[in-house]
Amino acid sequence: MMTASWVLEKQDQDKLRLCQFLTSQVADFVTIRHLLAEVGWTRYRFGQALAGLEQDLKKLWPEQPPAFALDASRRGVQVDHRVLLDVKRLTHEYRQQSIIWALLGEIFAETFVSYEVFAETHHTTVPIARATKKQIAVVLARVGITLTRHNALIGDETTIRVFFFGLMREAYVDQEIPFPAEMRIRAEAAVTEILALYQLPERETTKQAIRMQFAIWYSRLVNHHAIMATEMPPLFVPLINWDEQHHQIHAGLVMMMRHFVDLPNAVLAREAEYAIASMYVAGFLGPIPATLLTETATRKLQPFTTTMQREFETVMHQALDSETLSQMMALLSPTHVRLLYFSHLGFRPMPDVVRAKHRFPIQTQIILTVVAKLAVVLGIPEQVLLNVLFEEYLTAMIQTVATTKLLPEIKVIVDMNNLPSLETLIVSRLEQTPLVNIVVSHEAVPQADFYISDIEIAGLKNATPFIWSHYPDENEFNKFIEKATDLTVHRMTATD
Numbered sequence: 032m033m034t035a036s037w038v039l040e041k042q043d044q045d046k047l048r049l050c051q052f053l054t055s056q057v058a059d060f061v062t063i064r065h066l067l068a069e070v071g072w073t074r075y076r077f078g079q080a081l082a083g084l085e086q087d088l089k090k091l092w093p094e095q096p097p098a099f100a101l102d103a104s105r106r107g108v109q110v111d112h113r114v115l116l117d118v119k120r121l122t123h124e125y126r127q128q129s130i131i132w133a134l135l136g137e138i139f140a141e142t143f144v145s146y147e148v149f150a151e152t153h154h155t156t157v158p159i160a161r162a163t164k165k166q167i168a169v170v171l172a173r174v175g176i177t178l179t180r181h182n183a184l185i186g187d188e189t190t191i192r193v194f195f196f197g198l199m200r201e202a203y204v205d206q207e208i209p210f211p212a213e214m215r216i217r218a219e220a221a222v223t224e225i226l227a228l229y230q231l232p233e234r235e236t237t238k239q240a241i242r243m244q245f246a247i248w249y250s251r252l253v254n255h256h257a258i259m260a261t262e263m264p265p266l267f268v269p270l271i272n273w274d275e276q277h278h279q280i281h282a283g284l285v286m287m288m289r290h291f292v293d294l295p296n297a298v299l300a301r302e303a304e305y306a307i308a309s310m311y312v313a314g315f316l317g318p319i320p321a322t323l324l325t326e327t328a329t330r331k332l333q334p335f336t337t338t339m340q341r342e343f344e345t346v347m348h349q350a351l352d353s354e355t356l357s358q359m360m361a362l363l364s365p366t367h368v369r370l371l372y373f374s375h376l377g378f379r380p381m382p383d384v385v386r387a388k389h390r391f392p393i394q395t396q397i398i399l400t401v402v403a404k405l406a407v408v409l410g411i412p413e414q415v416l417l418n419v420l421f422e423e424y425l426t427a428m429i430q431t432v433a434t435t436k437l438l439p440e441i442k443v444i445v446d447m448n449n450l451p452s453l454e455t456l457i458v459s460r461l462e463q464t465p466l467v468n469i470v471v472s473h474e475a476v477p478q479a480d481f482y483i484s485d486i487e488i489a490g491l492k493n494a495t496p497f498i499w500s501h502y503p504d505e506n507e508f509n510k511f512i513e514k515a516t517d518l519t520v521h522r523m524t525a526t527d
Contacts, residue, residue, distance in 0.1 A: 043125040264372035318364035438468035
């Protein structure tokens, strides 16, 4: 799977990767040996990246203390987690320095004039600009898009749009892509109309996604790149069989599109249908109604449900009830449709499965088992599926499957001597954690695993104590969760 960092200059890719790696660490100190093993670098490459990153962070946030500090005596890097870094902002700055990103933007917007003009505008040379085009062409070819001699994009129109949407959602698209000012004005008008048409809440993330989709749609159509009938995903039943609500949405989209482009009715109807499908796979509209799906699409999506049902029972030795399964599949519907009918051209890092195994051991085990089976059934590489599905599956499972169904009980006594209000706050926080199945008691119970108090309790010698005379900070609470998670894993392993 690709990540969007390929558009950055090589040295900036290294600095960004190092920043992401260090900020993702739970510990406050990372040894150089461990870091080099994880990222696969030489010491020289690490040293160059760290020195450059430190300079960039100081330039961007001069008032902040250093987030990372090399400790030569201990042969490692000290990580100050109190320093909050805006990695998106850092990535944005690196994109502004990227010749690849600049040329890619001009290629997509079809504003490229000549290599000479590009080189002068972006303070580079013609040979570098030509070499950059070759780099871009190699990446595009991997996903079936051809970059012609005259810098035109040739390929399945839906693939081109999905590819660039994947890139743009990582970027500040309004500022970074050289779209004409007129298009920006029209995009804002379209956002307002689409929100009203779908009756969507005016959330900024929703507006940003719609703005990006419109920018791609408008840019492609004004440059005469419409979706052909043969390129439409075979997802929906014929328009004549749609329900009244979706007929109205479709008609509204066609009417709106006429405000922006002058195209035949058949083309606009197809573009409107694709727009509705795009809104569903973006997750704005929930699961696609079964009445809208073709029989073939329904059959093609069925393995997700049957595989989850079967593998859950295999791992847990108990059935997943139908209501919970339905809720989970409804949440995952956009992901499944996107995977099968749009594209799995993900621009995202691989999930941190090792960390997930530690924090959500049983959920991770179920998901890995399901993904392995789906790879065989769907004929899609397991690593691709892991990248596309893991985070969505983990979130859906945490949201729908109660920890009481998955995990052994961890008995915790919460008994504050002097701070009854603190006791209430701690209990509330314990009950909200999805990481362990905590059963709270305020009185001594047989075989209690932990007790939390503001004093030591002599009568609870067999329970592990956590003495908190104040509201626990993240590190203190995480230490408790780690102990409880370790005990959970131990009990689950012992019963296997």
